[in-house]
Amino acid sequence: MINRLNIQGLLDQLEQALKKTITDRGIENPVMIGIHTGGVWIAQKMHERLNIKEPLGLLDISFYRDDFSQIGVNPKVKPSQLPIDIEGRDIILIDDVFYTGRTIRAALNEIFDYGRPKQVVLGVLLERNGRQIPMKPDCVGETITLPPGQRIKLTGPENLAIHVETIEKAA
Amino acid sequence: MTSDQGIQFTPEGKLKHFLTIEGLSKSLLTEILEVAESFASVSEQQVKKFPLLRGKTIINLFFENSTRTRTTFDLAATRLSADVLNMDISTSATSKGETLLDTIHNLEAMHIDMFVVRHAVSGAAHFIAQHVAPNISVINAGDGQHAHPTQAMLDMFTIRRFKKDFSQLKVAIVGDILHSRVARSQIQALNILGVLAVHVIAPKTLLPAQAESLGVKVFYDMKQGLEGVDVIIMLRLQKERMTGALLPTESEYYKCYGLTEEKLEFAKQDAIVMHPGPINRGVEIASEVADGMKSVILKQVSYGIAVRMAIMSMTMQATGNRE
Amino acid sequence: MTRIHISQGRIIDPENGTDSIGDIYIADNRIFSTMGQSDSFDADITIDARNQIVCPGFIDLSVRLREPGATQKATIASEVKAAAASGVTALCLPPDTSPCIDNPAVVELIEDKAKVADYRQIYPIGALTYKLQGQELSSMFALKNAGCIAVSNAQMPIANLLILRRAMEYAASFDLLLIYRPQDYYLSQQGCAHEGMVATRYGLPAIPDIAETTALLQCLELVAHTGCRVHFGQISCAKSIDYIRQAKDSGLPVSADVAIHQLHLTEHDVLPFDGVYHVNPPFRREADRQALRKAINEGVLDAICSDHQPHNIDAKLGAFPETEPGISSLETLLPLTLSLIDENKLDLMQAIAVLTTNPAKILGLEAPGLAVGKFADLCIFDPEMTWQINPETWLSSGRNTPYWQQNLRGKVTHTIQNGRLIFGQGDFF
Numbered sequence: 073m074i075n076r077l078n079i080q081g082l083l084d085q086l087e088q089a090l091k092k093t094i095t096d097r098g099i100e101n102p103v104m105i106g107i108h109t110g111g112v113w114i115a116q117k118m119h120e121r122l123n124i125k126e127p128l129g130l131l132d133i134s135f136y137r138d139d140f141s142q143i144g145v146n147p148k149v150k151p152s153q154l155p156i157d158i159e160g161r162d163i164i165l166i167d168d169v170f171y172t173g174r175t176i177r178a179a180l181n182e183i184f185d186y187g188r189p190k191q192v193v194l195g196v197l198l199e200r201n202g203r204q205i206p207m208k209p210d211c212v213g214e215t216i217t218l219p220p221g222q223r224i225k226l227t228g229p230e231n232l233a234i235h236v237e238t239i240e241k242a243a
Numbered sequence: 244m245t246s247d248q249g250i251q252f253t254p255e256g257k258l259k260h261f262l263t264i265e266g267l268s269k270s271l272l273t274e275i276l277e278v279a280e281s282f283a284s285v286s287e288q289q290v291k292k293f294p295l296l297r298g299k300t301i302i303n304l305f306f307e308n309s310t311r312t313r314t315t316f317d318l319a320a321t322r323l324s325a326d327v328l329n330m331d332i333s334t335s336a337t338s339k340g341e342t343l344l345d346t347i348h349n350l351e352a353m354h355i356d357m358f359v360v361r362h363a364v365s366g367a368a369h370f371i372a373q374h375v376a377p378n379i380s381v382i383n384a385g386d387g388q389h390a391h392p393t394q395a396m397l398d399m400f401t402i403r404r405f406k407k408d409f410s411q412l413k414v415a416i417v418g419d420i421l422h423s424r425v426a427r428s429q430i431q432a433l434n435i436l437g438v439l440a441v442h443v444i445a446p447k448t449l450l451p452a453q454a455e456s457l458g459v460k461v462f463y464d465m466k467q468g469l470e471g472v473d474v475i476i477m478l479r480l481q482k483e484r485m486t487g488a489l490l491p492t493e494s495e496y497y498k499c500y501g502l503t504e505e506k507l508e509f510a511k512q513d514a515i516v517m518h519p520g521p522i523n524r525g526v527e528i529a530s531e532v533a534d535g536m537k538s539v540i541l542k543q544v545s546y547g548i549a550v551r552m553a554i555m556s557m558t559m560q561a562t563g564n565r566e
Numbered sequence: 567m568t569r570i571h572i573s574q575g576r577i578i579d580p581e582n583g584t585d586s587i588g589d590i591y592i593a594d595n596r597i598f599s600t601m602g603q604s605d606s607f608d609a610d611i612t613i614d615a616r617n618q619i620v621c622p623g624f625i626d627l628s629v630r631l632r633e634p635g636a637t638q639k640a641t642i643a644s645e646v647k648a649a650a651a652s653g654v655t656a657l658c659l660p661p662d663t664s665p666c667i668d669n670p671a672v673v674e675l676i677e678d679k680a681k682v683a684d685y686r687q688i689y690p691i692g693a694l695t696y697k698l699q700g701q702e703l704s705s706m707f708a709l710k711n712a713g714c715i716a717v718s719n720a721q722m723p724i725a726n727l728l729i730l731r732r733a734m735e736y737a738a739s740f741d742l743l744l745i746y747r748p749q750d751y752y753l754s755q756q757g758c759a760h761e762g763m764v765a766t767r768y769g770l771p772a773i774p775d776i777a778e779t780t781a782l783l784q785c786l787e788l789v790a791h792t793g794c795r796v797h798f799g800q801i802s803c804a805k806s807i808d809y810i811r812q813a814k815d816s817g818l819p820v821s822a823d824v825a826i827h828q829l830h831l832t833e834h835d836v837l838p839f840d841g842v843y844h845v846n847p848p849f850r851r852e853a854d855r856q857a858l859r860k861a862i863n864e865g866v867l868d869a870i871c872s873d874h875q876p877h878n879i880d881a882k883l884g885a886f887p888e889t890e891p892g893i894s895s896l897e898t899l900l901p902l903t904l905s906l907i908d909e910n911k912l913d914l915m916q917a918i919a920v921l922t923t924n925p926a927k928i929l930g931l932e933a934p935g936l937a938v939g940k941f942a943d944l945c946i947f948d949p950e951m952t953w954q955i956n957p958e959t960w961l962s963s964g965r966n967t968p969y970w971q972q973n974l975r976g977k978v979t980h981t982i983q984n985g986r987l988i989f990g991q992g993d994f995f
Binding site: 132135136148149150151152181182185186 | 295
């Protein structure tokens, strides 16, 4: 079963939510960071739409994951690129899907290894059920509930699309 | 009796100990090189430290002195956020198996997670791996004349960085093959990765019996052996080889087998020159070559950290906590 | 004395070529009769030997008992039990005990211990040189008078050929047999594996076959010169066979044996770093193993010995080169010899001869046999019984065997030494 979602609508809603939070919190000149790989694609769109001046940062959290002993070392880890000093800055962290919360925890750990930001805002395209640690996005494109055995798949970066798929057993 | 290949893996087939290159698959060696590639790239970023092995304790158990090798293991473990303890145990204090095992079991009782072992006797790392608690990984940092697999992997990493495709390469290894654990591991790795040919160049006194059975072509002459090779690996010549009547003098050795700019001409124009270090300048290699354009000797040192990070994290993953 | 009746066994006696079903009656330490006379012979013990082989007791040319000196490994008491259960009724003890057998007092000590253990025929081999140091001659005449059956320097080197020459001349003066392990000291120093493919791959310090052949050739020259009778122990190389054959053909007074495990294992069994396969001489190539087997069939090698070397666990705990060489091999001697019958077309009569009459001849002992009047040293074994080598039934204190959990065929059921049943159906007497 493939359930294609409206990517443009989601991007629009995330953009609106981010704009509102930026205004509400009085954020000026933020640093945007996307989480490798899907988060980066979304961040590129938001970076453009929100007209952020600082170059986009990239985070590969593979070496920060807490499930490393179960899934192993990913042999294709990209170096993280945080182009400027993040000490005391406002950070907008972007990922494609918020699920268990573990990726965000790892990302925050890595960000804090580079310095102490003033605040971090988390924006995701989709928030789904299945949270495992007390963490929650600030801005979302949409919140959806999926039955077990289904997951969200983002394809890109050209022709960015998002859909729900059923996990094949014994893949 | 467990097979040689068997002892390095968990029942699920994950790499648990890293004792020898022998019996490892091409895909596993390639995976190690790729993971190392990731660590090498992230090692250039501002923050070089990752929490992959946070809370793990690694003991560098060195029965044979080697500050250089120990330092790279130390740095690799530190960058993975592990706690590292260095233990230098002189061989005179523990030469018998009983004492060796006592040492191991004492350290085990302190709940450590990995031993990095260097020992002067062939098979020592295997012996320790056979006797440690099941949740401990053992990495061989050089045992006698047997194996030095992490050195071989960093050499493969270096070759791959400069030469890409192993299948078209001719590699020459020059020097004391007989006593060299580095050469044994390099030859195995090169053959598994599928190079075109491995040449070994040495006088008969420094070659093991039936050297060809290792999968090499044997040459006694530098000109013939270096002809058309892409990679030249020079081995360190130990001073003891002169007193053991294996060689007459250093200067005669240099004349026959020392890598000079002149002899370097026999190899391909784009050949690279490697050496596991420390270098004896003017004995196995001329300074002009060691410091020259074709030398990648210092690159080897920096790649060594990434390769050891890869091997440590991969083996620790096999013995890591399971839920 | 006990009177023993062995009933309906297959009697094999290499001394006179007998191979027939029959009875043996033993009285007063000797074979009393081999004729059917069950009515008139009043036996204390009757052994039903149907489907079993009755043959002279085995004479083992090299058995380490570890006493005196290394009783943490084994004792005379422990190892003679293993010998009795293996059909061995006489054994030669190499001189490298501690103290070594270089004076009559040590010989007496061993005799006393043997008496306590109730095992008669332990033949001490005297040291060829003082303290086995290869420097000064031992008091060979005194050693011979004290009961040493031969002289040897065991595994210790005699680096100086002049010393060897003098020692051989001196031994020849008293018609003493020299048992010699040919291995050049300098060519084999610190080696632990055959110099070949495996040692090359694993970076193990090696012992080349020239360490054996050069020492053998030197000794053969000295035999020709001195006239000393020499028995070469534990031959391991194909080339050595050629030299021994030539020496015998030219009439030199030489003989040779091979350790049983050399006929079965090769350098490849050493993989990977399993200390139990550490032996000296090392396991060599398949071609060597085949040549050794052929030499047994052809009689170039006269005898098979166990080369029994029991060790405690610690001796084998360590990296391969650091472990002590040797296998605890008394208990596997018979089945591994019998397996040569199927694997190597060795004749059963000859298989028994290489364990009995041939070693007796080498040592100059009275020919063993099953004829009337012979000393009653014999063993009875079931050639078809398959049994598992396991720690529960293992008798030697040395657990260093590579054959754990393996099923071997052929098991000794009874051993009679000097007319006395010392082992029967699993019990010792």
